[in-house]
Amino acid sequence: MSLDIFWFLPTSGDTRYLGASEFGRPVTNEYLRQIAVTSEYLGYDGLLIPTGSSCLDPWVVASSLVPVTQRIKLLVALRTSLGNPVSTARQAATLDQALHGRLLLNVVPGGDAVELAADGIFLEHDARYEAADEFLTIWRKILAGETVDFDGKHYKTRQSRNFFEPVQKPYPPLYFGGSSEAAHELAAKHVDAYLSWGEPPAQVAEKIADVRARAARHGRTVRFGVRLHVIVRETSEEAWADADRLISKLSDDDIARAQANFSRMDSVGQQRMAQLHGGRRDKLEVSPNLWAGVGLVRGGAGTALVGDAETVAARLQEYADLGVDTFVLSGYPHLEESIRFAELVFPLLGKQAVTSGQAQTGGAFDIRAAAPQAARSAS
Secondary structure (H helix, E strand, O other): OOOEEEEEOOOOOEOOOOOOOOOOEOOOHHHHHHHHHHHHHHOOOEEEEOOOOOOOOHHHHHHHOHHHOOOOEEEEEEEOOOOOHHHHHHHHHHHHHHOOOOEEEEEEOOOOHHHHHHOOOOOOHHHHHHHHHHHHHHHHHHHOOOOEEEEOOOOEEEEEOOOOOOOOOOOOOEEEOOOOHHHHHHHHHHOOEEEEEOOOHHHHHHHHHHHHHHHHHOOOOOEEEEEEEEEEEOOHHHHHHHHHHHOOOOOHHHHHHHHHHHHOOOOHHHHHHHHHHOOOOOOOEEEOOEEOHHHHOOOOOOOEEEEEHHHHHHHHHHHHOOOEEEEEEEOOOHHHHHHHHHHHHHHHHOOOOOOOOHHHOOOOOOHHHHOOHHHHHHO
């Protein structure tokens, strides 16, 4: 199976340590461009650009990457609760044209009622998915070239059309992640690829089976992906040491405050992430090499695969064996970890090696090539 490996743009900032530290890396467009260009050079297939009140606007960030990227796809957050389906369809077609068909969209109905209220959105959990269903019904029809009349509970349109076609037909592919029954039904009805956060493989398998069965009832098929962090080093000992180091500056109060904040959210996916570790530092390896330390203080995807390259590749294969063909990855700091993962793991996933091995074959980086002949003969 050919795997798509995406990386992540940290549009709310980056760091070497979770929690407060002097190693915080502020988010700037220049830094995000550096990650994007590096990810493309390394051979990643796509970049996830997230959304949220603490993030830079994903559409503006994506637009800023048009002139500096040529191949990599951009998976841009589509916040259905904040936009209008007609104008958003026009935006998507415009951006897909600018990217020459490299746009992907990650549907986000919204998982934090408090954050949504600050944005002027007052919808309960299932109502958000009800509204997202109407949004995507209109959005898909418009981009498919239809003239749409729609009279729903949340959206109404009259003779709505899109005059600027996207490059991808009928529209840029839709990705989506959600763990509730309402979310699974939305995925089955509308999206092209369902993304699960990195739960243990058995739990991911259950979600895949449910979404696949629901999609079949709608006469559709859906692809599957997993969203994970990674901590990959040349040895497992190094990887686990760096996992411990990542959370070494967190206090118990930091963790308690974060977990209290997550507990008030109505996101089923967030609840499932919290249940993996229960806020405890001593219960973080929730499945072989699947470490939940990130989720102690980070909302959303909270697990990381930790280990040497061969071990992490084997764990990814376990998900692939379930039917997963896409992995959306990240790591701290995002620039450095993107390089480490590509160098160490890409060759094991059937992707082109980032390093050429020149140093072992007398190439430009072979120190022996610059040494005196006598010294070289002695080696």
